[in-house]
Amino acid sequence: xxxxxxxxxxxxxxxxxxxxxxxxxxxxxxxxxxxxxxxxxxxxxxxxxxxxxxxxxxxxxxxxxxxxxxxxxxxxxxxxxxxxxxxxxxxxxxxxxxxxxxxxxxxxxxxxx
Amino acid sequence: xxxxxxxxxxxxxxxxxxxxxxxxxxxxxxxxxxxxxxxxxxxxxxxxxxxxxxxxxxxxxxxxxxxxxxxxxxxxxxxxxxxxxxxxxxxxxxxxxxxxxxxxxxxxxxx
Numbered sequence: 001x002x003x004x005x006x007x008x009x010x011x012x013x014x015x016x017x018x019x020x021x022x023x024x025x026x027x028x029x030x031x032x033x034x035x036x037x038x039x040x041x042x043x044x045x046x047x048x049x050x051x052x053x054x055x056x057x058x059x060x061x062x063x064x065x066x067x068x069x070x071x072x073x074x075x076x077x078x079x080x081x082x083x084x085x086x087x088x089x090x091x092x093x094x095x096x097x098x099x100x101x102x103x104x105x106x107x108x109x110x111x112x113x
Numbered sequence: 114x115x116x117x118x119x120x121x122x123x124x125x126x127x128x129x130x131x132x133x134x135x136x137x138x139x140x141x142x143x144x145x146x147x148x149x150x151x152x153x154x155x156x157x158x159x160x161x162x163x164x165x166x167x168x169x170x171x172x173x174x175x176x177x178x179x180x181x182x183x184x185x186x187x188x189x190x191x192x193x194x195x196x197x198x199x200x201x202x203x204x205x206x207x208x209x210x211x212x213x214x215x216x217x218x219x220x221x222x223x224x
Contacts (some may be wrong), residue, residue, distance in 0.1 A: 006154075033211050042117075043157075054211035058211065075175060090156055092212075102212055104149075104156035 001026050006091050006105035013081045013112045021076040021108050023091030029103075031094045032074040036060065037089040037107075043090060050096075055087055081112045115140045119215035121201050126193055126222050132186040134218045136177075136203035144207040146170075146179050146186040151200045151217075160188075160201070193222045 007022045026031065033048035045058030051070040062087060065077040076091075078085060088109050094102040114145060118136040135203065138144065144165045149157040161170030163179035170177050175190045203215040 021121045032209075035214075040121075040216050041118075043212075045150040045211050048211050092157075097201075100160045101162070102147075102206075104158070 003027065004087065004091055004093055004105035006089075006108050008108060009020060009106065011108060011110050013078075014080060014112065015112060017081050018077070018079050021078075021089055021091075021110075023074045023076065023105060024072050025074075025093040025103070026072065027093060027103065028062065029093035030071070030096050032068065033092050033102075034059070034064070034066065035075070035090045035092065036085075037090060038087050040046050049112045056068075062065075078107075081110075083112045084108060086112045090102075115144070115205055115207055115215040117203050117205055117213055117215035119186040119201075119218050120202075121216070124220050126220070128131075128195055128222055128224050129168060130222075132188070132190040132220065133194045134201055134203075136186045136188065136215060136218070138184050138186065138205050140184075140205055140207050140213075141183075144205040144208055146177070147204045147206070147212065148175070148177055148186070148188050149202040149204060149214075151202065157167070157202065164189045188202070193220070195222045195224050198222045 004025045034046040035043040047066040049055045091105040094100045117137045147162045148160040150160045161172040163170040166181035168179045200217045205214045
């Protein structure tokens with residue numbers, strides 16, 4: 001199993017540009033989520049999904065869109081990037097029990113100029 | 114709502130020293146509690162977990178006990194190694210919700 005994979009690893013955008021961060025998992029997990037990591041603030045939940053076709057907002061959803069057309073994939077879209085979105089983004093997945101381990105991808109470091 | 118508070122770092126220790134990283138939480142009901150570790154340049158990995166009061170999670174010499182009376186889940190290790198240098202995150206999961214993380218504590222172990 002590859003686990004949770006993310007692409008790209010690094011990205012630099014200009015303000016106003018759009019892009020999609022890709023996330024895929026091969027563990028047949030129903031739950032997938034996106035977090036951003038900022039210094040001193042831990043990880044904050046952006047959006048999550050409890051299954052294909054179902055998504056919901058987390059703690060910091062503004063400026064981001066998601067969709068879940070398949071169990072495996074959960075892309076995160078930035079429609080108009082802003083410097084405040086400079087961060088490290090992590091995708092994660094887990095099984096349906098809430099005390100299951102959550103598996104994290106290696107992260108995408110995004111810089112918005 | 115849910116929240117997790119960790120001691121601020123960095124924590125700097127000499128090899129073989131005793132480690133404690135404090136973690137307290139606020140949550141309704143009976144959350145599951147986790148410690149994750151992040152090594153430089155990598156994603157987070159589960160270190161240990163506890164799913165009910167008085168449970169002790171343990172892994173790689175690290176331990177943490179779920180204390181409902183003090184709403185705490187402090188991480189301890191009796192003798193740290195240089196290879197334990199990383200950022201440690203305390204987290205909780207409650208009734209099917211996603212994880213709520215603390216701010217992270219950076220540990221630096223010097224030889």
